[in-house]
Amino acid sequence: MSVKPLRADSAERRRKPTLCPSSRCAEGAILLGVVGSDAQVQFLNQPVRIDAEFVDIAHQGRRPEKRFRFSSPCATNACRHWTGSRCGVIDEVFDSVPETHRIETRPRCAIREQCRWHRQEGDAACGACPLVITDLMVDG
Numbered sequence: 001m002s003v004k005p006l007r008a009d010s011a012e013r014r015r016k017p018t019l020c021p022s023s024r025c026a027e028g029a030i031l032l033g034v035v036g037s038d039a040q041v042q043f044l045n046q047p048v049r050i051d052a053e054f055v056d057i058a059h060q061g062r063r064p065e066k067r068f069r070f071s072s073p074c075a076t077n078a079c080r081h082w083t084g085s086r087c088g089v090i091d092e093v094f095d096s097v098p099e100t101h102r103i104e105t106r107p108r109c110a111i112r113e114q115c116r117w118h119r120q121e122g123d124a125a126c127g128a129c130p131l132v133i134t135d136l137m138v139d140g
Contacts, residue, residue: 019114020079022089022134023072025064027052030071032110033130040103041069041130047110065135074116090117093128102127 023029031050033043050058050070058064074087081088106126112118117125 016114018074018116018119019071019111020074020087021069021071021111021115021117021129022132023070024134025050025055025058025068025070026072027055028072030111032069032071035067035069035133039131039133041107041132043069043107043109043130045108047071063135066133069132069134071111071115086120087116089132090121090125090128093132094121094124097128097131099127101131103130 027050029050030047031044032047033041036042058068076082106123107130109126117129
């Protein structure tokens with residue numbers, strides 16, 4: 001299995017596409033963090049691009065989106081969360097998580113300048129971001 005740290009000078013970072021901060025585990029996605037026992041995402045110091053071997057291993061056991069947070073280019077109209085003009089996920093998070101329960105300090109984030117949620121809501125999105133677990137479906 002190879003995981004490649006993303007470097008600030010990489011071509012991917014220079015192009016700066018808008019990134020979804022809560023995407024699926026798929027080859028080429030960026031691993032942003034790990035869901036901790038407190039149900040909050042602990043972001044990696046250095047995000048890594050995942051390969052097919054990581055994806056295969058991560059799909060053993062519980063769904064990887066319950067255990068990790070991934071990022072990939074925002075799919076806009078191809079995503080069921082796209083409202084036509086914005087990502088509806090962060091709106092749902094704001095509706096369900098009172099401001100008093102959000103994180104006060106911005107967590108470290110490797111994609112902030114490219115993040116769909118940050119581009120929509122600014123730093124307020126950062127306070128709710130660690131609370132988002134991509135897959136909330138009951139294991140069965």
